[in-house]
Amino acid sequence: xxxxxxxxxxxxxxxxxxxxxxxxxxxxxxxxxxxxxxxxxxxxxxxxxxxxxxxxxxxxxxxxxx
Amino acid sequence: xxxxxxxxxxxxxxxxxxxxxxxxxxxxxxxxxxxxxxxxxxxxxxxxxxxxxxxxxxxxxxxxxxxxxxxxxxxxxxxxxxxxxxxxxxxxxxxxxxxxxxxxxxxxxxxxxxxxxxxxxxxxxxxxxxxxxxxxxxxxxxxxxxxxxxxxxxxxxxxxxxxxxxxxxxxxxxxxxxxxxxxxxxxxxxxxxxxxxxxxxxxxxxxxxxxxxxxxxxxxxxxxxxxxxxxxxxxxxxxxxxxxxxxx
Numbered sequence: 001x002x003x004x005x006x007x008x009x010x011x012x013x014x015x016x017x018x019x020x021x022x023x024x025x026x027x028x029x030x031x032x033x034x035x036x037x038x039x040x041x042x043x044x045x046x047x048x049x050x051x052x053x054x055x056x057x058x059x060x061x062x063x064x065x066x
Numbered sequence: 067x068x069x070x071x072x073x074x075x076x077x078x079x080x081x082x083x084x085x086x087x088x089x090x091x092x093x094x095x096x097x098x099x100x101x102x103x104x105x106x107x108x109x110x111x112x113x114x115x116x117x118x119x120x121x122x123x124x125x126x127x128x129x130x131x132x133x134x135x136x137x138x139x140x141x142x143x144x145x146x147x148x149x150x151x152x153x154x155x156x157x158x159x160x161x162x163x164x165x166x167x168x169x170x171x172x173x174x175x176x177x178x179x180x181x182x183x184x185x186x187x188x189x190x191x192x193x194x195x196x197x198x199x200x201x202x203x204x205x206x207x208x209x210x211x212x213x214x215x216x217x218x219x220x221x222x223x224x225x226x227x228x229x230x231x232x233x234x235x236x237x238x239x240x241x242x243x244x245x246x247x248x249x250x251x252x253x254x255x256x257x258x259x260x261x262x263x264x265x266x267x268x269x270x271x272x273x274x275x276x277x278x279x280x281x282x283x284x285x286x287x288x289x290x291x292x293x294x295x296x297x298x299x300x301x302x303x304x305x306x307x308x309x310x311x312x313x314x
Contacts, residue, residue: 013147013151022143042275047271050271052158058295063155
């Protein structure tokens with residue numbers, strides 16, 4: 001049990017928020033890419049959307065500001 | 067440029083992980099016996115090498131390039147963002163600074179409580195602790211190096227950076243036989259967090275068909291943007307923390 005907990009912490013980190021937001025963000029980005037088509041705006045701007053997902057995941061995983 | 071950044075990323079990330087493993091092995095060696103500490107560490111190193119030997123070629127041979135980039139990018143994002151989150155909290159004063167030296171002291175105190183077996187008998191407790199410490203940090207090293215190596219042209223800088231880190235940290239441990247208390251680990255881990263997150267965004271986007279403006283130079287502006295955003299978060303959290311302390 002302890003080994004499983006250590007493995008989860010090793011891969012997913014200390015909080016659930018970060019992997020959950022990241023997973024949802026990446027899934028949404030994949031869906032947007034399909035809707036936008038492989039040669040549309042996604043090709044040049046999709047990376048910045050992923051950057052925004054990473055920043056969002058980091059921000060919500062930090063303690064909330066009052 | 068990607069070569070240098072991959073090399074630096076692997077070097078820093080593996081150095082930090084190995085420093086943590088070194089702290090545990092040193093604690094076992096200083097408190098118990100060096101032979102048992104080294105047996106435990108060597109067994110774990112063999113297990114990690116077997117894992118790397120099995121995992122690396124399997125991943126690189128079986129999965130096609132774009133899905134692999136997405137998987138690798140996601141893995142690097144998970145590692146990088148976690149390190150970045152901890153780095154932001156530490157720099158904002160909301161989490162105690164990272165310290166292999168403190169880990170060394172805690173481990174040594176825990177080990178001093180257990181009785182030492184008579185000379186000539188194996189110290190299984192010491193071996194198990196050294197084994198576990200090196201194995202856990204080693205698995206993380208393997209995952210990071212395999213992730214960085216999976217990009218075309220990434221194998222040489224990732225493996226070279228990882229190998230240089232092993233030699234560097236191993237050499238420090240061998241010559242000094244004491245943990246390095248003065249390394250600014252908090253800052254090093256924060257930089258590693260920025261680098262791994264940068265590679266994660268870059269790889270995942272490439273896997274999803276993105277062509278980055280300015281090509282590989284995108285790594286530089288992505289790192290700068292992530293550093294700027296995370297520094298803003300450090301400032302905001304530190305200010306909020308100070309305001310909370312000052313409030314009556």
